[in-house]
Amino acid sequence: MRDPAPGAAKGEPGSRPGGPADDQAAVIPGDHLSFLLVQLGLHGARRFGERLAPLGLEQRNAGMLLRLAANEGQSQQALAEMIGVNATRMVFLVDELEKLGLVERRRNPADRRSYALYLTGQGRVTVDQVRAVTAEHEAELGAGLTEAQRAQLVSLLRLMADEQGLHPRGMPGSSPGAGARPG
Amino acid sequence: MRDPAPGAAKGEPGSRPGGPADDQAAVIPGDHLSFLLVQLGLHGARRFGERLAPLGLEQRNAGMLLRLAANEGQSQQALAEMIGVNATRMVFLVDELEKLGLVERRRNPADRRSYALYLTGQGRVTVDQVRAVTAEHEAELGAGLTEAQRAQLVSLLRLMADEQGLHPRGMPGSSPGAGARPG
DNA sequence: CTCGATGATTACAGTCTCAGATAGTTTCTA
DNA sequence: TAGAAACTATCTGAGACTGTAATCATCGAG
Numbered sequence: 001m002r003d004p005a006p007g008a009a010k011g012e013p014g015s016r017p018g019g020p021a022d023d024q025a026a027v028i029p030g031d032h033l034s035f036l037l038v039q040l041g042l043h044g045a046r047r048f049g050e051r052l053a054p055l056g057l058e059q060r061n062a063g064m065l066l067r068l069a070a071n072e073g074q075s076q077q078a079l080a081e082m083i084g085v086n087a088t089r090m091v092f093l094v095d096e097l098e099k100l101g102l103v104e105r106r107r108n109p110a111d112r113r114s115y116a117l118y119l120t121g122q123g124r125v126t127v128d129q130v131r132a133v134t135a136e137h138e139a140e141l142g143a144g145l146t147e148a149q150r151a152q153l154v155s156l157l158r159l160m161a162d163e164q165g166l167h168p169r170g171m172p173g174s175s176p177g178a179g180a181r182p183g
Numbered sequence: 184m185r186d187p188a189p190g191a192a193k194g195e196p197g198s199r200p201g202g203p204a205d206d207q208a209a210v211i212p213g214d215h216l217s218f219l220l221v222q223l224g225l226h227g228a229r230r231f232g233e234r235l236a237p238l239g240l241e242q243r244n245a246g247m248l249l250r251l252a253a254n255e256g257q258s259q260q261a262l263a264e265m266i267g268v269n270a271t272r273m274v275f276l277v278d279e280l281e282k283l284g285l286v287e288r289r290r291n292p293a294d295r296r297s298y299a300l301y302l303t304g305q306g307r308v309t310v311d312q313v314r315a316v317t318a319e320h321e322a323e324l325g326a327g328l329t330e331a332q333r334a335q336l337v338s339l340l341r342l343m344a345d346e347q348g349l350h351p352r353g354m355p356g357s358s359p360g361a362g363a364r365p366g
Numbered sequence: 367c368t369c370g371a372t373g374a375t376t377a378c379a380g381t382c383t384c385a386g387a388t389a390g391t392t393t394c395t396a
Numbered sequence: 397t398a399g400a401a402a403c404t405a406t407c408t409g410a411g412a413c414t415g416t417a418a419t420c421a422t423c424g425a426g
Contacts, residue, residue, distance in 0.1 A: 156335065296423065
């Protein structure tokens with residue numbers, strides 16, 4: 001995540017990124033909503049990734065974990081659909097978490113073709129840590145704002161998201177997306 | 184750009200990316216600043232990319248064009264440094280624009296090792312189109328807001344960006360970075 | 367003029383992320 | 397029981413980007 005373009009993006013889970021150099025000439029006025037959103041979105045994503053690093057997690061892992069915590073016992077496919085990644089990708093994502101000892105696949109007795117996904121004990125501990133990190137991250141982002149400003153900002157962003165037809169997806173890292181790379 | 188994580192990212196700016204499915208369970212409250220920013224940032228990036236498609240441009244091309252328009256006559260290296268991509272990558276990016284007939288490399292008489300980059304006539308036309316697309320995009324993003332709300336949102340976002348130590352970089356697509364991908 | 371540094375180009379190797387095709391196992395339905 | 401369908405796993409390939417190194421032309425300094 002460097003700096004995205006008004007459409008920069010793709011990334012997601014994209015993810016991983018370095019830091020670009022600072023600019024001199026502003027091609028697009030700094031008061032463009034699009035630019036500010038992308039810039040802050042990427043900044044937030046990068047910072048969140050940095051905060052997760054000490055836990056040994058990537059953003060995608062954290063997103064998956066939180067998703068799973070809220071939907072234990074689901075099949076990989078169901079979770080994949082919810083998150084928006086294809087089944088092929090989901091295999092890999094679950095593999096990662098399983099190797100970390102955070103989740104386990106259990107055969108679903110009702111349908112032995114599929115696995116039911118569950119958090120392990122360590123997985124629950126990690127989920128709590130991720131939530132704590134998320135709270136810290138949230139606080140950092142709003143650090144320069146008064147509570148009233150923060151509330152108003154959230155309100156406006158939600159209004160905007162609604163207008164754009166966006167729905168809460170559960171969390172970041174849940175999307176596969178590509179990043180937009182400017183380039 | 185799907186849905187990013189609080190650190191979703193990476194991505195992207197980029198990548199990639201398709202559209203995820205809608206959610207059911209919100210793992211992270213929809214009122215999290217981090218989530219809203221990433222979500223809206225990626226959404227904006229994706230939409231911007233869609234708007235550029237009819238012009239035959241990728242986001243990276245548009246970002247480069249706008250940068251170049253504001254800094255004609257610079258060497259590739261100078262532009263690369265400004266944008267934050269390495270020289271190797273820059274060669275490719277300029278090649279793309281040159282093949283599209285939008286920019287041209289001219290030998291710098293003062294230093295014949297380097298090229299001075301300039302927009303072609305078609306390049307200028309395209310820059311205007313990109314700016315128009317950007318304006319439309321901007322309007323779309325703010326469609327659900329009153330002018331006062333939009334102004335306030337911009338104000339709050341700028342305040343936030345300042346607090347986070349972010350500086351205007353000129354534009355999206357300007358950064359190389361990785362995208363943030365959620366997982 | 368010679369040498370060292372620089373700018374641009376090219377070729378490679380390597381990383382990441384993701385999609386598509388395919389196959390194996392199991393379940394469901396007729 | 398046979399066939400269709402679902403779920404998962406594996407393999408292959410694409411796209412975007414980084415980094416290194418080698419090459420060539422040119423510039424600046426000594």
